[in-house]
Amino acid sequence: MGLTITQKADTLGTYRFILVRFMETLAAWVPTSPELEVKTLFGRHIWVLAQHADAIGHRTVELRAKLHYDRAPQPPYLSAMKMLQEAAASGDRIAALYDGALPDLARRVQDYLAHTDTLLDAPTVDILRRVLADLDRMHADRAEVSAKRADLRADAARVNAITQAFAAARELVEYREGVTT
Amino acid sequence: MIAGDARRTKDVRGVTLQQDPAREAVFTVVDTDAEMQDWPGMSDQSRREKLHRHMNNEMGALEIAAQCLVDFTEAPWALRMQLARQAADESRHVLILQRRLKEIGGKEGEFPVANFEWGVTGMIDDLPGRLAVQNRTFEAGLIDLLGVLRNKWREAGDDTTADLLDGILADEIAHVRFANRWIRTLTEENPRVLLQVAHAIRLLRDINRRLAPEVGDTNAVGIEVTPDRLLPPAVNVDGRLEAEFTEEEVHEVLRQAGFRSILPSSSPTRKKEAAR
Secondary structure, eight states: OOOOHHHHHHHHHHHHHHHHHHHHHHHHHHHHOOOHHHHHHHHHHHHHHHHHHHHHHHHHHHTTSOTTOOOOOOHHHHHHHHHHHTOOSHHHHHHIIIIIIHHHHHHHHHHHHHHSOTTTTHHHHHHHHHHHHHHHHHHHHHHHHHHHTTTOOOOHHHHHHHHHHHHHOOOOOOOOSSOOO | OOSTTOOOEEEETTEEEEOOOOOOTTSOEESSGGGSOOOSSOOHHHHHHHHHHHHHHHHHHHHHHHHHHHHOTTSOHHHHHHHHHHHHHHHHHHHHHHHHHHHTTOOTTSSOEEOHHHHHHTTOOSHHHHIIIIIIIIIHHHHHHHHHHHHHHHHTTOHHHHHHHHHHHHHHHHHHHHHHHHHHHHHHHOTTHHHHHHHHHHHHHHHHHHHSOOTTOBOTTOOBOOGGGGSOOOOOHHHHHHTTOOHHHHHHHHIIIIIGGGOOSSOGGGGTGGGO
């Protein structure tokens, strides 16, 4: 991959932007989802995502960007995020987030890890590995809730459209112009 | 400020409150204390109702913290982190109380619920005001109430519930403390924040004055409101001090709770036993 320091900061800033917006999406869903199990699933995961955003935000300053630097992703990914935010039924929200948006983000993080120098970039690698481990834990929490609330069905077509929108957003990071090293 | 103008409201006896958050149909949502089922003592039914009510109140606290994250995206990140943590804490509290409710034979929807705190805080358009009302007033009141309830459950022989309430109490102290710290910080940065806090507290007082139950009212199960049932719970002096209320503030709470005549003019901690 051979990213410059600035490009690495932009990548992390983009991850942070996404994590904060996902946190806000969950927060918006808490009062508007009727089911206790769903509210509390989202409520617990608000904090998980906030911690990820916080850790990444402290790393960006080490990469010569601002503390808690964040950067909007490319427009197709932003569109997918908007579709996710607009999911209204609890079943759709759960499926779109845990089967669509989060696995897509995990794949992008794994791709970053696969291409970076894990020694040179070790502090970032440590943070992103923790993020991936927490995402696994979030999926386990979701599985527990879905087992308890099998009545919460998703509209497959609607969820698929959201999942596809994330997958179709091939390029994620809007790198700054005039990159300096 | 609140993003957009999506607030939906309801009218409760001439008072405008934010419309209720989403609840499953199994819950009967009511607007006033008079419609709640509240039994004195620690009968089986009363125990289930207490846990059921508390569970719904924790759900409301979760919803309020979450809504603050949505409405105040420009707030300092460190404060948003505290709200995110609070959302997770309140989620755990809901699940803990749901589990205990089921263990003692209760179920969701067994009793009416009200979302008064959500209704009030949603009418406040700034974060310092919401922190002052939700964390610094409602949750601080919960510090007092949990101190009393924990002891009641223990005296009734239910150490399991008492221990759970003790754990929840520790979390609530942390929620009040961060609100106290942030209100101080924000006020130091901008003294006008005090006006927002004062406005929010005035709103709460006005709503309470118009909706609070009065002596002689009866609730949904025919229990009459007597003067002793309107008394605030004993002030949890230690808990409030841990939550970083100043000694003067605790002193004022004790004074308002009716301990004026026995209070010294100095530290309230000397009289904390008297408040119990």
